[in-house]
Amino acid sequence: MNKTITLAKRPIGEPSASDFAFETEATPTIKDGEILLETVYVSVDPYMRGRMSNAKSYIPPFEVGKPIEGGVVAKVTASKHPDFQSGDHVSGMLAWKQIQTSTGRGLNKVDPEAAPLSAYLGLLGMTGLTAYCGLTEIGTPQAGETLVVSGAAGAVGSVVGQIGKILGCHVVGVAGSDEKVEMLTSKFGFDAGINYKTAEDMAAAIDKTCPDGVDVYFDNVAGKVSDGVYLHMNRLGRIINCGAIAHYNETSIPMAPRVEMMLIKNSLRMQGFIVNDFTDKFPAAIQQLAQWLSEGKLALAETVVEGFDNIPQAFLDLFAGANRGKMVAKV
Amino acid sequence: MNKTITLAKRPIGEPSASDFAFETEATPTIKDGEILLETVYVSVDPYMRGRMSNAKSYIPPFEVGKPIEGGVVAKVTASKHPDFQSGDHVSGMLAWKQIQTSTGRGLNKVDPEAAPLSAYLGLLGMTGLTAYCGLTEIGTPQAGETLVVSGAAGAVGSVVGQIGKILGCHVVGVAGSDEKVEMLTSKFGFDAGINYKTAEDMAAAIDKTCPDGVDVYFDNVAGKVSDGVYLHMNRLGRIINCGAIAHYNETSIPMAPRVEMMLIKNSLRMQGFIVNDFTDKFPAAIQQLAQWLSEGKLALAETVVEGFDNIPQAFLDLFAGANRGKMVAKV
Incomplete structure (x- = not known):
């Protein structure tokens, strides 16, 4: 049977x-x-x-x-x-x-x-493609820029942060336990991590770990974590809306501070996507990810x-x- | 003196x-x-x-x-x-x-x-440039797409809608009086207008005037008008955050339904800008606007x-x- x-x-x-x-x-x-x-x-x-x-x-x-x-x-x-x-x-x-x-x-x-x-x-499947295509196609991170990743110890977030380091960014991850945060720096090579469950003030924690502000925010969670990151976005920053796990189980759309004025004041872009928006980029992405994996650059x-x-x-x-x-x- | x-x-x-x-x-x-x-x-x-x-x-x-x-x-x-x-x-x-x-x-x-x-x-100054650069550079409207403009009878909105018609879009404007709404179709050539002050349900009014959904939303106001438009955005739609006049006089950031899940579900982009983000486009934009004005295509x-x-x-x-x-x- x-x-x-x-x-x-x-x-x-x-x-x-x-x-x-x-x-x-x-x-x-x-x-x-x-x-x-x-x-x-x-x-x-x-x-x-x-x-x-x-x-x-x-x-x-x-x-x-x-x-x-x-x-x-x-x-x-x-x-x-x-x-x-x-x-x-x-x-x-x-x-x-x-x-x-x-x-x-x-x-x-x-x-x-x-x-x-x-x-x-x-890494060589949907989550790796999601990380690679979302970060490079929407986030267009440049060496020297600051990248913040939420859900950073997860399947997508852990790859996003590692790619950010390969591309020369200052990378800060947000995760939900001290053990995960420790893993971000020790295993995935992030520059710093924030435990959102114990951080009293997310915005202050971002301010401290991102002294030059945030240029690219790869978001897997939304919620109060994102509200805190938004306050430190630099002019012409990019917010990649990949996931919103904080809200997947909610039965109505939650309220949050309006984003429109923030987007205008700093010429910010927020962009949602699904991995299949980028099917034409998959072959090159898989090749790049496999190469980094074989070179030991991706854990x-x-x-x-x-x-x-x-x-x-x-x-x-x-x-x-x-x-x-x-x-x-x-x- | x-x-x-x-x-x-x-x-x-x-x-x-x-x-x-x-x-x-x-x-x-x-x-x-x-x-x-x-x-x-x-x-x-x-x-x-x-x-x-x-x-x-x-x-x-x-x-x-x-x-x-x-x-x-x-x-x-x-x-x-x-x-x-x-x-x-x-x-x-x-x-x-x-x-x-x-x-x-x-x-x-x-x-x-x-x-x-x-x-x-x-038209040939800051507001015309704002309309032209925001719509064409961020909105990238295609012939046959539906464009919604808020603050449509205003300095920027009235130009945005007219450019949308020149580019072959179905154009719907939102304004604050019946007289303005009448002007949208009679003077500016919009396909339809909505008086947000008398519309009981903005989302329903958008649904009625935009039977194929909304591909591009040029927003000058934010507030409840935008919350209604957002509900009818098509996949891969673009929201151009040009202004938020509904909130300029508020003393704290108002709350609104969270946008992250909406952006992800439909692969939407929201992008704020100021006209000076596009200074390199100004000479060509002024030339195009002046030509349309001289041809009688822009009122x-x-x-x-x-x-x-x-x-x-x-x-x-x-x-x-x-x-x-x-x-x-x-x-």
Whole structure:
């Protein structure tokens, strides 16, 4: 029998284990033109909270009673497709199933010799592309500028900060524990870190760690962290709105100080994006990230949860900040 | 004797006539390298409210007890400067004085035969440049896209909407009276107008007049008007933050629904600017605006207040929405 994880119901506010259901089905078989896939790694990502709701967004919602779908690395265990053979590894958007079939459409072959398989869900996958494209295409950081990253110990933030250092920026990260903040400087090479949970005054903490002000702000969280950073943006600064995890579980749009006058006074730009806005940049981005990884300039940071049954909990733990770097489940 | 208008005190909240003082001084005389200028037109603009406060901004504050300074068109009545002769007209940042001296630095000669002199403070001056550069450089409107303009009957807004029509956009303006809204379609060629003071639901009014959603929003006002427009922005839309007149007289930063999630969901860009961000584009912009004016594609819209003594009131009237198009005082 084959296990699958479906959306049991749509969460209101914070999601919980009861929003997911485990079902079993007969192990599938393949027809001509198909491949059989055994899941190896499953990606859990904050953006998936959006797909659990029924609200209009850039990506269709999950359907209640249907399998959850996300980034997966799988091994080809049988093939009736000319382009794939048993033993190949692929990555792509696939169902949360132990075993599934595919026509191969939308899947990319990945090389376990070139990088650890889990890296294709993180640094060399969606989160690495998000970090690289958002920072370079929207943020356009210049050597000597100051870059602030929120959610800095997370999958995207930890890569953003490291790229900022490679590009010659003064990099300050904001994270949610002293242990994470320590990791920012010791493991990821940030110049300084701020624990937003213990900082009494975010704006003052930014002022102290960013003596020349902030030129580029890569934001994964929004909320009061961002309100504090905004107060120290330099003229012609860029705010990259990548995520807003502080608000994903809120049931109404929260209020905040108006941004329009701040944008005008300092000629600031705020820009939201999704990684697929930059598909034409992916090949060059992957090549650059892989090169930096092989040169040891980028650290591979992952939190790996073991076991298919623990996938939902790994997802839920994202909102408690349990991950360091990319959160993945190993099946 | 020569009259001058100084800043008597810094307003808190809404400015009033008592914030200005009239002083008289001996009529100045010129030395070698100077010219004597007689003021012809004085520009009053919402951004000047910011200079009356002591807050840090992109332009230094006015000093209490010193003359107010702004856009002026003046006639040269005497010259000891090789580049100017009596009878020339100039525009530039000058004091609110009937007569003043200048070294000519920062002044541009203007041609009363090529356009009415007041146009050099509006369509062919700062407000025209603001409209043209903000719309084309930040908004990058494409033919067939929908453009919404707030403060649409004002100096900048009325030009933005007309340029939008020239570029082939569906253009909707938001203004503060039925008479202004009527003017948007009859005089400026907008496709539709909304009176925000009588519209019960701004978002619904935008939905009705912008059936394909909003691609470009040129914002001069912020406030609830903008909150309504934001709800109908299309994917990859651009919000040009030019002004926030709804808030210039507020004494604290008002609260509003957070924008970060909206920016992410639709890959939106919000960008503030001041016209001097685009000084390298000015020569081409002036040439294009003058050509459209001479071809009759742009209507020259002004509210002219007569008399030097009425300059402060003309400024104050901006915040009551008394102007149609550019507000100027004729001395």
